Amino acid sequence: MTISVRPIDETDHAAVNALHRFVGWPERSEAGWSWLEANPARLERGAPAGWLLETEDGEPAGFAGNFVQRFHHEDEVLYGATGFSIIVTPKARGGSRKLITAFTNQPGLFAHYTFNANAVSAPLYKRYGMVPWPSETHALKLSWRIDALACAEGRVWREIDRRVPRLTEARQERLLNPRLHEPDALTLPHGVSVLTDLEDDSRFAGFWAALKAEGRIVADRSPAALRWRLADPDLTLRPLLLSYSCDARVRGYAMAMMSKGNPIEPPMLEIIDLIALEGEPQAVPTLMQALLMNARSMGAAKLRIQMVSPDLLRRLGPLADSARREGGWGHCHVKFGPNAPGAAVWSPTPFDADYGICLRPVPLAAVERWAA
The missing domain is CATH 3.40.630.30 (Gcn5-related N-acetyltransferase (GNAT))
Incomplete structure (x- = not known):
């Protein structure tokens, strides 16, 4: 079966909620999705709010959210993104590759990361250039x-x-x-x-x-x-x-x-x-x-x-x-962008992750x- 991936838009909220319901994760109201899409940092970057997997018949079969944040380092403004709510249905088995690749291929970010991977999904991220981080406390x-x-x-x-x-x-x-x-x-x-x-x-x-x-x-x-x-x-x-x-x-x-x-x-x-x-x-x-x-x-x-x-x-x-x-598993993974400031100067808290929205x-x- 052919599976394609595309950025989500405001017409996809019901489909995204259905995918969340399928795995027992919290759904958002229409106003909640609109608020999340109005994230000022995302709009500044012109980044997708997320991606939808579709079967060749146009049936939604997977989702990954994209939470972009503004960062400051000395006098420089940086942007980073955390992937959230990565869902793949049995019809799109293996489709996580397309979702994670779309996420990690975003340009102009100092870091692509997740600090909230579950025990099942955690091993996937290493395949896409994301490494457990911080090295001492990622688990x-x-x-x-x-x-x-x-x-x-x-x-x-x-x-x-x-x-x-x-x-x-x-x-x-x-x-x-x-x-x-x-x-x-x-x-x-x-x-x-x-x-x-x-x-x-x-x-x-x-x-x-x-x-x-x-x-x-x-x-x-x-x-x-x-x-x-x-x-x-x-x-x-x-x-x-x-x-x-x-x-x-x-x-x-x-x-x-x-x-x-x-x-x-x-x-x-x-x-x-x-x-x-x-x-x-x-x-x-x-x-x-x-x-x-x-x-x-x-x-x-x-x-x-x-x-x-x-x-x-x-x-x-x-x-x-x-x-x-x-x-006990590596729930924190990151892929730093080229020429990104050293990891030693970033000491994140859960605020940098998706907990506040998920x-x-x-x-x-x-x-x-x-x-x-």
């Missing part, structure tokens, strides 16, 4: 258990689903709790506050300017970029943004969002971003303490960070030692029904 995820009972129940349901899947075919939402709503109040350590001011002249804008000036490769965290991120119409709970300040200046910040991977998984508080200025040893551990202190009151069974760089591991210090090691939001309608 590492960290999690902190918050509600041991909910975590245990989740393991039981996963085992039931593995052995007798018909018992979970109804996909009834399980492991909900009444704390899953916007928190009324948080318990925060000294120096940490909820970040709400994302205006272009805010204290956070000063932090962003200082972060850029350090000379690292950093994904765009300008107030405008975060405002766009937070405008995702498919979010059910606003991500939690925390800042760490010293001497009236923001020195670090964290972003975390509640998710529920599927109907039989417990809710998780996922760390999307955790970054601080160099020379601020207290910022990252203090922000982590704030997340640990509030995860249970937000309804989370775990606090998790799914992409860890060596720099972040160092900054976490003893808190990393107290975490459970998850993962995690399944907490289904609030199910929470409300459960509570009633």
